[in-house]
Amino acid sequence: MSHSFYHTIKRCTDITLSLIALTISFPIMLIVAVIVYIDSPGSVFFAQERLGLNRKKFKLFKFRKFPLNCSTGPNVTVCTDARMTRSGRILEKTKLDELPQFWNVLKGDMSFCGPRPESLRFQQLFTGEYTQLFDFKPGIFGPNQLIFRNEGSLYPLDQDPESYYCEHLFPEKAQRDLDFFKKRNIFSELYCIAAGLFVTIFLAVDLKKILHVHSPIFLADIVALSLAWGLANVIRFEGPPHAVLNKLDRIFFFEGFYILLPPIILLFILFGVYRTPPSHFDLTTGISISKRVFTAMSFTTFGIMLLHYRLMSLFVLTLFFVISLTLMFGLRIIARIHWENKRCKNHKNIETCSTILIYGAGQLGKDLAYWISLRLKGVKLHGYLDDNRSLHGRTVAALPILGGARDIPTLCQLHNIKEIWLTFVPRSDQLQKIHSICNEHEIKIVSILEQEPYVRFI
Numbered sequence: 027m028s029h030s031f032y033h034t035i036k037r038c039t040d041i042t043l044s045l046i047a048l049t050i051s052f053p054i055m056l057i058v059a060v061i062v063y064i065d066s067p068g069s070v071f072f073a074q075e076r077l078g079l080n081r082k083k084f085k086l087f088k089f090r091k092f093p094l095n096c097s098t099g100p101n102v103t104v105c106t107d108a109r110m111t112r113s114g115r116i117l118e119k120t121k122l123d124e125l126p127q128f129w130n131v132l133k134g135d136m137s138f139c140g141p142r143p144e145s146l147r148f149q150q151l152f153t154g155e156y157t158q159l160f161d162f163k164p165g166i167f168g169p170n171q172l173i174f175r176n177e178g179s180l181y182p183l184d185q186d187p188e189s190y191y192c193e194h195l196f197p198e199k200a201q202r203d204l205d206f207f208k209k210r211n212i213f214s215e216l217y218c219i220a221a222g223l224f225v226t227i228f229l230a231v232d233l234k235k236i237l238h239v240h241s242p243i244f245l246a247d248i249v250a251l252s253l254a255w256g257l258a259n260v261i262r263f264e265g266p267p268h269a270v271l272n273k274l275d276r277i278f279f280f281e282g283f284y285i286l287l288p289p290i291i292l293l294f295i296l297f298g299v300y301r302t303p304p305s306h307f308d309l310t311t312g313i314s315i316s317k318r319v320f321t322a323m324s325f326t327t328f329g330i331m332l333l334h335y336r337l338m339s340l341f342v343l344t345l346f347f348v349i350s351l352t353l354m355f356g357l358r359i360i361a362r363i364h365w366e367n368k369r370c371k372n373h374k375n376i377e378t379c380s381t382i383l384i385y386g387a388g389q390l391g392k393d394l395a396y397w398i399s400l401r402l403k404g405v406k407l408h409g410y411l412d413d414n415r416s417l418h419g420r421t422v423a424a425l426p427i428l429g430g431a432r433d434i435p436t437l438c439q440l441h442n443i444k445e446i447w448l449t450f451v452p453r454s455d456q457l458q459k460i461h462s463i464c465n466e467h468e469i470k471i472v473s474i475l476e477q478e479p480y481v482r483f484i
Contacts, residue, residue, distance in 0.1 A: 035212060036137065043138050043219075044131040051125050057325070058089055058113075058122055065113040068094035071126060076143035077152075079163045084135040086143060087126035091117050100187040101147045105178040116296055118178065121226050127166050139215040140165025141203040151192060156200045162207045167222030169206045170199045175225045243304045243357065248291060250353035255282050258345035286330060293322035304361035306396055306423045312355060319354070323347055365399075366424070380405050381442055385431075385460075386449035387412040387422045394449060394474060395423045408441050431460055438467045445470045 059070040072090040075083050091103070091114030098109070103118060110118060117123040130136040136143065143164035144151070152159065174180070180195065181187045206214075259279045294300065297318040302311050327343055382398075384391045387410040398407050410422060413430040420427050428437055437443055446469055452460060464471050 032212070036215070037134070039212075040131050040134075040137050044128045047128045048132065051128065053329075054122070055089075055125050058117070058125070061113050062089055062111075062117075066090070066093055066111045072123075075146055076164070077146065077149055077160070078135055078143055079160065081149075081160050083146070084130070084143075086130060086136075089117055089123040089126060090114070091123055101145060102181070102187050102191050103178050104181045104187050105176070107178070119296060124166065131166065135164075137163045137165040139167050139210075139218050141168055141207065142170065142199075148192065148196065151196050151200075155204065159200060159203055159207075162203075167219045169202050169218065171222050172218070172225050173202070174199065243361065244300065246357050247294070247299075247354055248287070250357060251287050251290065251350055252283060254346050254349035254353055255287065257349050258342045261345055262339060262342045286326060289326045289329070290322055293325060294319070297322050303396060304358040305365035305399065306392075307355075307358035307362045308421065308424060312358075315354070315358075316351060319351055320347065323350075362424070380444045381408050382406070382445040382447055383408055383411050383428070383437065383443055384425075384447050384449060385411040387414075387417055387427050388449065390449040390474070392423045394447065395425055408437075408443065411437075411446065431456070431463065434460075434463045434469070435467060438469060443467075443469055445472055447472045447474055449474050 062070040068090070070090055072088045072092075073085045074088075076086045078084045091111065092109045093111060096109055103110075107114075107118075114123075127136060131138055140163050141159050174195075177195070181190055206218075256279075259282075299315055299318045299322070302314075323343075323346075382405060384394055384407070391410055391412075395407060398405060407425060409426040409428045411430055411434070412418070412427050415430070417427045418429055434443075434446070446460075446464060448460075448471065451473075461471065463469075
């Protein structure tokens with residue numbers, strides 16, 4: 027195949043695929059744009075100059091994942107990047123932020139298959155043989171998109187992300203692109219596009235991790251949703267007991283199990299319904315889960331009504347939501363009670379356990395309590411310390427906030443406290459005071475931020 031003929035075929039393929047992709051994804055992009063704007067008002071698109079074919083600069087378009095005019099931090103996106111908005115975290119997981127690049131393909135700045143275009147910040151890395159990458163039009167899919175689907179999780183916590191990218195990831199990615207695109211053909215590129223779509227869709231979440239950690243409640247939720255769907259349809263049915271559903275109702279009932287439920291479960295995962303273990307279920311978690319469940323069900327039913335069932339019963343959907351939420355809450359309350367009973371039994375059986383307090387009742391303290399309950403044996407976690415007086419008497423992750431620094435001597439006498447784990451870096455005078463009190467009562471202080479195993483877990 028001649029060089030000019032290959033490029034003609036490739037360009038025709040790009041135009042055809044981009045038009046199809048833009049048509050199919052337009053409703054999704056419209057929904058994403060609304061969510062991004064509501065979450066962070068301002069332009070929903072992010073445009074950045076990138077290096078294209080023959081070093082030609084062009085503007086690459088994405089949906090915005092960061093606050094408007096965010097200019098701090100590294101020029102790469104790391105896992106759980108603190109700069110990302112709430113919608114940005116979902117876009118990063120699903121890669122929906124990349125959808126506007128179909129417009130770049132249609133314009134001719136990019137191709138469906140090609141090396142990923144780099145920002146001007148990293149143009150100095152293209153030296154030696156890496157300059158040959160500019161002989162190829164940049165693309166959405168490539169060999170690196172298959173291997174580095176979740177690139178943000180590869181950056182070590184103790185290294186500068188940009189430096190790590192320049193020293194380790196870029197050379198590996200550049201060499202792989204060179205090896206692939208020097209030998210490319212139409213069939214290898216089509217395979218790369220198909221494989222890229224598969225990886226993008228089905229590896230949006232770490233299902234292996236979720237099934238390993240949350241498999242009981244995950245499977246229980248599937249049963250609960252199935253039961254809720256069946257009950258909602260039975261309650262709505264107004265005929266006599268011996269009557270049967272009409273044909274339309276039967277189709278609606280049975281198709282709901284494989285058209286409605288799978289996308290709802292997937293959105294549960296993406297929206298973080300399984301972020302908190304059922305053993306730590308409380309009122310705050312319940313409200314958060316309610317919002318996520320409502321959002322997931324709303325998106326799913328809206329999409330199905332738009333594409334499939336325009337006359338879907340709103341009464342059935344309302345019943346389905348209420349029954350589902352009731353069953354899911356019931357399962358988590360049972361799991362919480364079981365966990366509490368098991369923890370109390372273990373504490374009674376441990377005569378010489380180390381009793382500890384967590385100093386700091388924020389998110390890190392909550393995550394640490396979860397980590398201790400799962401990983402540490404022979405440890406009794408008694409509660410929290412926090413200097414915010416308005417929090418005293420409240421509970422976080424089922425544990426009480428017992429007081430502040432001044433209450434340490436009293437708590438030591440009442441509960442035989444052996445250790446206090448700090449989840450923050452106190453001021454020098456505050457730290458000196460804490461050390462003085464703890465030394466007097468022979469209490470060990472553990473600074474979590476200095477403990478590598480805990481930092482990596484949290």
